[in-house]
Amino acid sequence: MREEEIPYKGIEGIPVIREPGSAAKVNRGSWRLVRPVHNIEKCTKCKICYIYCPDAAIDWTPDGPDINLTSCKGCMICAEECPTGAMTEEKEGA
Amino acid sequence: MQEFKSLKDIPEQDYFTGGSSACAGCGPSLGLKLALKVLGPETIIINSAGCMTLLPLYPNTPLKASWIHNAIENAASTAAGARHGLDVLGNGDMNVVVYAGDGATYDIGFASLSAAAAKNERIIYICYNNQSYGNTGFQWSTATPYGSETKTTPRGKENPTGNTAVNKDMLKIMGAHRVYAATASLAYPVDFLNKLGRAKERDGFSYIELLGACTAGWNYDPRLTIKISKLAVRCGMWPLYEIEHGMLNLNKDFSELKPVDEFLKMQGRYRALPPDGVERLQALINEHWAELKEYNKQRYV
Ligand SMILES: Cc1ncc(C[n+]2csc(CCOP(=O)(O)OP(=O)(O)O)c2C)c(N)n1
Ligand code: SF4
Ligand code: SF4
Ligand code: SF4
Ligand SMILES: [Mg+2]
Numbered sequence: 001m002r003e004e005e006i007p008y009k010g011i012e013g014i015p016v017i018r019e020p021g022s023a024a025k026v027n028r029g030s031w032r033l034v035r036p037v038h039n040i041e042k043c044t045k046c047k048i049c050y051i052y053c054p055d056a057a058i059d060w061t062p063d064g065p066d067i068n069l070t071s072c073k074g075c076m077i078c079a080e081e082c083p084t085g086a087m088t089e090e091k092e093g094a
Numbered sequence: 095m096q097e098f099k100s101l102k103d104i105p106e107q108d109y110f111t112g113g114s115s116a117c118a119g120c121g122p123s124l125g126l127k128l129a130l131k132v133l134g135p136e137t138i139i140i141n142s143a144g145c146m147t148l149l150p151l152y153p154n155t156p157l158k159a160s161w162i163h164n165a166i167e168n169a170a171s172t173a174a175g176a177r178h179g180l181d182v183l184g185n186g187d188m189n190v191v192v193y194a195g196d197g198a199t200y201d202i203g204f205a206s207l208s209a210a211a212a213k214n215e216r217i218i219y220i221c222y223n224n225q226s227y228g229n230t231g232f233q234w235s236t237a238t239p240y241g242s243e244t245k246t247t248p249r250g251k252e253n254p255t256g257n258t259a260v261n262k263d264m265l266k267i268m269g270a271h272r273v274y275a276a277t278a279s280l281a282y283p284v285d286f287l288n289k290l291g292r293a294k295e296r297d298g299f300s301y302i303e304l305l306g307a308c309t310a311g312w313n314y315d316p317r318l319t320i321k322i323s324k325l326a327v328r329c330g331m332w333p334l335y336e337i338e339h340g341m342l343n344l345n346k347d348f349s350e351l352k353p354v355d356e357f358l359k360m361q362g363r364y365r366a367l368p369p370d371g372v373e374r375l376q377a378l379i380n381e382h383w384a385e386l387k388e389y390n391k392q393r394y395v
Contacts, residue, residue: 017155019155020155028114047104055112075118075317
């Protein structure tokens, strides 16, 4: 078939994701065996947990870190890196 | 862009969300989250097939920037094309960024990377290096360090070393293209994001290689991603340095390196590496470190 005879179909049928950040609503909480627990009294608001969360599951607020348990996969980097022991670990479903 | 001095200066805005199918504790995912803080939403990311390809999984994406799924072979060529197209359309402010694995960078896509760098295309090429073909099950790449076990370099009676090859010196190769080339670490986000900020303002090609700790392939507890990344720098496995106009600049200098053993024993991929293998790896590290110290602030390539 010559090129000009190939019917042009535009981008129809090609999957395009139009909503930026739509994965935020996907629940990854079911992956967790343990969950991080934040203790505000011990927190110095140093931001370390927030910076290092690979799934952006910690939002930064004027009160410090706010854990989003829909996105949190329970990797425990936040607890491991917290310098004051303000982020601790709890067994899921306990 | 103003340089960040501490973690507190890093922007509180994220252009990356949760909900992806990447492993818990994935280093390369964290690298992208951090990078987008500096790059912002006016960015097109060109990704070669690899672990990160599964971040946007139809119908959902964790990204708040544009993304092109690309073949492994030619992410840099696609990026160069996107750059030229945007420039013609008067969209010169948009960032064009490659986010590619080490297999795509060191091996399969090297020809297109080399061409784009030689032509000094105005793109930022970030290689997230998990030191293997991670997505297909952790096979050997030319970025795999000496002594690491991979699916294709198994440790066994006949070969207790695992990988017996020494990884390519990619920084030197890219530095020799006379472009900006730098290493970066997840455990030093201020350094990483300042390098990215500088790359964004450069009128030419920038290559940044981020060590991407990989919990599944390196075989460690996901909570240790940052600890392991930091040790890699402290023991000289992953020194932080940059090359510009062929000149070397060592970003983190230490009077003494920690023994590599500390880094190795945290990861299953080095389990049962015999003492002579550890010794050889330590010698390779010492040699590289001595070279960096010798050429610091001087012409290196
Ligand atoms: C030419 C080609 N060969 C092989 C593959 C299969 N493949 C898909 S992802 C992948 C791994 C790529 O490794 P790397 O670039 O290091 O990224 P990582 O998976 O480690 O994130 C391979 C080999 C492919 N897509 N194209
Ligand atoms: S456990 Fe991991 S995913 Fe969950 S909030 Fe902490 S760092 Fe983020
Ligand atoms: S790392 Fe610990 S002290 Fe720092 S902000 Fe997070 S919870 Fe607070
Ligand atoms: S295999 Fe490694 S690089 Fe790939 S998603 Fe898992 S942790 Fe990330
Ligand atoms: Mg890889």
